[in-house]
Amino acid sequence: MSGNRFGHVFSFTTFGESHGPAIGCIVDGVPSQIPLKEEDIQFWLEKRKPGTSRFTTQRKEPDEVRILSGVFEGVTTGTPIGLEIINQDQRSKDYGEIKDKFRPGHADYTYWEKYGIRDYRGGGRSSARETAMRVAAGAVARKVLGEAIDIKGYLVQVGPHKIDRSRFDWNEIDNNPFFCPDPVAAKEWEDYLDEIRKEGSSIGAVLEIVARGVPVGWGQPVYDKLDADLAKAMMSINAVKGVEIGDGFEAASLTGVENADEIRMGEDGKPVFLSNHAGGVLGGISSGQDVVVRVAIKPTSSILVERQTIDTQGNECNLITKGRHDPCVGIRGVPVAEAMMACVLADHMMLHRAQQG
Amino acid sequence: MSGNRFGHVFSFTTFGESHGPAIGCIVDGVPSQIPLKEEDIQFWLEKRKPGTSRFTTQRKEPDEVRILSGVFEGVTTGTPIGLEIINQDQRSKDYGEIKDKFRPGHADYTYWEKYGIRDYRGGGRSSARETAMRVAAGAVARKVLGEAIDIKGYLVQVGPHKIDRSRFDWNEIDNNPFFCPDPVAAKEWEDYLDEIRKEGSSIGAVLEIVARGVPVGWGQPVYDKLDADLAKAMMSINAVKGVEIGDGFEAASLTGVENADEIRMGEDGKPVFLSNHAGGVLGGISSGQDVVVRVAIKPTSSILVERQTIDTQGNECNLITKGRHDPCVGIRGVPVAEAMMACVLADHMMLHRAQQG
Amino acid sequence: MSGNRFGHVFSFTTFGESHGPAIGCIVDGVPSQIPLKEEDIQFWLEKRKPGTSRFTTQRKEPDEVRILSGVFEGVTTGTPIGLEIINQDQRSKDYGEIKDKFRPGHADYTYWEKYGIRDYRGGGRSSARETAMRVAAGAVARKVLGEAIDIKGYLVQVGPHKIDRSRFDWNEIDNNPFFCPDPVAAKEWEDYLDEIRKEGSSIGAVLEIVARGVPVGWGQPVYDKLDADLAKAMMSINAVKGVEIGDGFEAASLTGVENADEIRMGEDGKPVFLSNHAGGVLGGISSGQDVVVRVAIKPTSSILVERQTIDTQGNECNLITKGRHDPCVGIRGVPVAEAMMACVLADHMMLHRAQQG
Amino acid sequence: MSGNRFGHVFSFTTFGESHGPAIGCIVDGVPSQIPLKEEDIQFWLEKRKPGTSRFTTQRKEPDEVRILSGVFEGVTTGTPIGLEIINQDQRSKDYGEIKDKFRPGHADYTYWEKYGIRDYRGGGRSSARETAMRVAAGAVARKVLGEAIDIKGYLVQVGPHKIDRSRFDWNEIDNNPFFCPDPVAAKEWEDYLDEIRKEGSSIGAVLEIVARGVPVGWGQPVYDKLDADLAKAMMSINAVKGVEIGDGFEAASLTGVENADEIRMGEDGKPVFLSNHAGGVLGGISSGQDVVVRVAIKPTSSILVERQTIDTQGNECNLITKGRHDPCVGIRGVPVAEAMMACVLADHMMLHRAQQG
Helix, strand or coil: CCCCEECCCCEEEEECCCCCCEEEEEEECCCCCCECCHHHHHHHHHHHCCCCCCCCCCCCCCCCEEECCCEECCEECCCCEEEEEECCCCCHHHHHHHCCECCCCCCHHHHHHHHCCCCCCCCHHHCHHHHHHHHHHHHHHHHHHCCCCEEEEEEEEECCEECCHHHCCHHHHHHCCCCCCCHHHHHHHHHHHHHHHHCCCCECEEEEEEEECCCCCCCECCCECHHHHHHHHHHCCCCEEEEEECCHHHHHHCEHHHHCCCEEECCCCCEEECCCCCCCEECCEECCCCEEEEEEECCCCCCCCCEEEEECCCCEEEECCCCCCCCCHHHHHHHHHHHHHHHHHHHHHHHHHHCCC | CCCCEECCCCEEEEECCCCCCEEEEEEECCCCCCECCHHHHHHHHHHHCCCCCCCCCCCCCCCCEEECCCEECCEECCCCEEEEEECCCCCHHHHHHHHCECCCCCCHHHHHHHHCCCCCCCCHHHCHHHHHHHHHHHHHHHHHHCCCCEEEEEEEEECCEECCHHHCCHHHHHHCCCCCCCHHHHHHHHHHHHHHHHCCCCECEEEEEEEECCCCCCCECCCECHHHHHHHHHHCCCCEEEEEECCHHHHHHCEHHHHCCCEEECCCCCEEECCCCCCCEECCEECCCCEEEEEEECCCCCCCCCEEEEECCCCEEEECCCCCCCCCHHHHHHHHHHHHHHHHHHHHHHHHHHCCC | CCCCEECCCCEEEEECCCCCCEEEEEEECCCCCCECCHHHHHHHHHHHCCCCCCCCCCCCCCCCEEECCCEECCEECCCCEEEEEECCCCCHHHHHHHHCECCCCCCHHHHHHHHCCCCCCCCHHHCHHHHHHHHHHHHHHHHHHCCCCEEEEEEEEECCEECCHHHCCHHHHHHCCCCCCCHHHHHHHHHHHHHHHHCCCCECEEEEEEEECCCCCCCECCCECHHHHHHHHHHCCCCEEEEEECCHHHHHHCEHHHHCCCEEECCCCCEEECCCCCCCEECCEECCCCEEEEEEECCCCCCCCCEEEEECCCCEEEECCCCCCCCCHHHHHHHHHHHHHHHHHHHHHHHHHHCCC | CCCCEECCCCEEEEECCCCCCEEEEEEECCCCCCECCHHHHHHHHHHHCCCCCCCCCCCCCCCCEEECCCEECCEECCCCEEEEEECCCCCHHHHHHHCCECCCCCCHHHHHHHHCCCCCCCCHHHCHHHHHHHHHHHHHHHHHHCCCCEEEEEEEEECCEECCHHHCCHHHHHHCCCCCCCHHHHHHHHHHHHHHHHCCCCECEEEEEEEECCCCCCCECCCECHHHHHHHHHHCCCCEEEEEECCHHHHHHCEHHHHCCCEEECCCCCEEECCCCCCCEECCEECCCCEEEEEEECCCCCCCCCEEEEECCCCEEEECCCCCCCCCCHHHHHHHHHHHHHHHHHHHHHHHHHCCC
16 A cells, blocks of 8 residues: 555556656556557547646646557557656746745645655646546556446536536537536536636536446445445545535435335336436445446636745745646546546456456 | 455454344554553444434444454554454344345345345345444544544534534534534424434435544545545445535535635644635645545435335335334444544554654 | 455455454455355364374364354355354463563564564464464365365475375375375374474474366466465465475476476367476466475474573573473464465455456 | 555556566655665666676666656655666567467466467566566665665575585675675586586576564564565565575474574673574564575576477477576576565565554
8 A cells, every 4th residue: 555556456556747757657457358559548638638728727748648568469468558658848947936835725735744845846746647647547447348338427517507407418528628518508617717717716616427337236345335436536536525426415415215216127127227316336336327426626726816825934925826727627627537437447347257256 | 355344554354244143343453552442442332323312223232342352451462453243133033024125225236136145134234234343443543543633523414404503512512312513403403303204214414524633644645645545434334425525515616716725824833724625635635634524324225115126036016114224324324434534544644654764 | 454364355354362262354255155154164173173183282272163244044145254263272371481581483572572562371463373264264265266176285294204205195194193195204203293292392394285176377477476475375374484386496406408397288188287397387377287385384482491582671581381382383284274275276266257358 | 456566555566578668667655755866776777687697698688777756856755656667679580489389487378378368579578577677666675774774685506506604705795697605606606507508408596685684573464474475575576486484494304492593682782592593583573683585496497408388279399499598597586586575674664664653
């Protein structure tokens, strides 16, 4: 246990800071003979890449991934897969001012106190740069899961503005810069975020990830339950402050009568649930329904508005975090959260297999 | 990785079903020379024990814990601590009807599909009975943490009824059967729950756990962050559907300006945060502020109202879950969630120590 | 990681001291629907039980195991299996003299220095008593492995006296108190050990464990190789000082020409190795040949001959370790080493399964 | 658990094949503020590097390591340390002949059966190339351990030729191409190995690693004992077939009277052991004496002498493994085994710290 590995049987271990020469990861436990090429990973990295719209940071991170091992003649060999992205847009000069001041809401203060040293250039290890490798590992996890399982994320709330579920359209998600399934809300968010951006502020968001096609039976009660591992996976992502499975906090207001997902037999002779308050997990084991996770993301801590803080010497001071920031880091959180769900599912698929005779 | 162990360096492994001869756990990694006696554990088990008011199940579980190893002459020896509770109130006859029918909202269906066999007596391993051992392990964790760290939980919402934070009183928490810090809300909940109980239904709840005295520096970024492990710990508890750190889902509606926990220097020369939106965790590392976690609990799935389901043969049927059920399982969730927080903190205290020169 | 758990997916965690009220273990990760009853475990415990001949300690340990969970109606349920043995022959009065003196060769000194406290009654946690639970876990592992895999151990050397491989007879192993496959050697050892016993001394031994029927493919290179995990398993047993796979240290004297296990095709169309210098493991993966492990056991440290030592106050003193000791602890090591091999194999069988599509 | 990570709190995860673009590793759990530069690692890589004498393979592997993360301004930051070596001497054309034939003694057959695919170029993942990263991780571990702990390895046997312990000289070890502490033996080995090399054969060896300065108290009984983890570490190295702690297999021939490491008080008021049969480990915990491990290495499996084997189609055939091979792979095993000991010790130092109040 040293903090930079995720997963049990399907696992990945990452390294890298925002301003080092490279970031990378080792994906381990991947079964052999799975087709995998750099394009499979690059596809998902593009989705996370900054600078694709004016609503994400304008930093340039080409994020070109390279497979260094574990793949031979186009398929996995069962050995660890080394992945690497060379860092390119390292404008270290930008970060002089925050060298000694702790940015409120960032990990500057806690890293300083914990480690007694801090790579102050752009957040170092605590930078969202690290999440590129989660996306890369998630791309491998998707290949392990196969095409029968579909994982899709989207934003359901930006600041106080929620989507209208009656307008939910899977096809809209990739049609706007917010991964928003509600075209009307997407339009509203555009105006709203422009305003936030002009204020030099930022805003939080809620995103939802759905996995369809997960069979019944995945999960390892009672401490490595599927939902427990999902909760850990999501909460480990930068800026995440809350995780819900199924109805989540709404379940607190429900009666047992309302909350019961009743079961009938389908025409195909398989059980059919009449509702999905549970979010596809019962007793920590997938039920065969859609697995539904929601994640709360706090507003980007880097803002162009002056805030009060202290420096490493214990002096009080004020700070404006200059630079190119995401007005709503929740947007780019979607592919990251998708990737983490893919990794958790691949891991639990394999754990489940281990116990089958 | 096999599902029934929690923790990295401070860990516990549990066994036991609701209707087997005993439940037990092994707490491992406990430092030596810590005073520990059965009363220290029993104290917390009493808090979780059913039947203490009409708002919890009337099952009788004396829950008398016995220390079987790891303690010598009143102090821990650094060897594993074996704990055991003999099950006493095993009315197996009650459970005949649910032998073949899947109770909606319970893990009956998923256990059946995953394992192909199910101890149908009272939920077997998926019963909340298992949480007694979490409380026992948590009691040991509290001793490891020492008295400088205080962990306290309480209910902040029962069904749609929330506490009024302006009436928050730490001293009220143990004065009512709901661990409610707001005496007015406690009164309302009493009437509300009587009604729910009479209907044969149940209701959800939200509980909050606060750890005071946690020093800055605990947490292992980027995958074993303190909040990530807390999220896993909480989500692994039966009936939990959501976890929040600090502002949680409220953070989605905040701007970066509002969300920034500004820092000043205190009169004692130590940093003082002017707010705690972060809930005491920054970048996955404790900040020295109170660690604040909120947990959503779904309504008890066992209700006296008929619901539609199927049986193990795939026949559609209806089911009333007779028996002695908690109308609001969230109440007894408080000591369980407290215990899990204690375990996570003890674990991270030790992990942090490992890295100190 | 806290020291008292063994295994990855199939795992067991143990607790208990020689003079506490009970010892126990939790076997986790066991697949469901495997027939298991207490007799299945008791059978192997009898093999390890002291007092079965004059060549083992005369302590009385009935070692009656009880299954507390994880088995329902005669088969495993996939939930953790709690096992317990009540300690009965706790003659604490015997141990007064060693309360403050460190027995040479024992863990008294290191436990004292590490933990600052020591359960001096009979070795506490470092007592061979703990190995009863390894045997119990191993019995479960054998059921998981199934009957196609046969694990058998025997002594090949007692003190300087080795068996003659030309007289090797599988059927002799259970015909003498030494698990000796060579009837002539067994006779020699009898006289030799009587002499050792009369001197109040003890003697070392070498045992060999063979697993037949292990299919090709088990093992997780490059750090969790099958042989690496076997080495750890064996070296973790009390009194073990050396581990060999296949030719072991003899391989140092071989040339590459001699050491090559050449391969031909058998009449059944399967590969046949012409020798087994490798001991059934190539590159950390089972080859389909017999897995052969040898283990060196040091002489029992408790002897009736006076030795020089110090006490907890740092005073020099002499010590005779009175009591009922095994003259050759290697004998009772056989079922323990067998059990550890069974656990490693069950674990790797499941790990291998996890990666199969 | 996926096979390519070693260690608990101080851990490293590696990737890379002999003929891929690069090999690398992530060292995790390293405390912050430890000075570390590439030269610190390169120093030990040079020791392992092929081609330094005619007794090792003539392949050219410059093995220039690059630190990609985790170090800032010359000291560690507490974040994961990414290390990478670009592979340069990849003569893929050499390996055409072994593409379809299984080299006896190599992992070709087992990888093929396990994974159904095999990177046949030079052994792929099972190549000794992988050990470069163990050496790199070990270099970091040495820095974590600090200068008070000295780890030194040497050969004590090549083929049937052992050193004479009476001629043991620490200063000779680096004076000959065999890491041999006995100058007379070194001379003999030179002639002997020339002969072996001319025959196109290879030979095994025994190496010994000693750690001086390890304090009393490291080790996590009863399954993660210091010696158990050392055994696993050593057995996981390519070509290793046996591991001994202290007297190892010799202990089988000793009586309890002989084997007892008696204790006296030294002039400095500290305990002094009169012998070290135990090899510095008692009950799985370091005793403060030198930790002594011996490792048996089989002869290089790649030889220029024809051996019988089969191909992937199940056809019988003969094979000569052309190429540039180590006549005695045990020589280059010394820095690898040293590195593994350093990693185990660093890990256990940190685990021990975790439990100190």
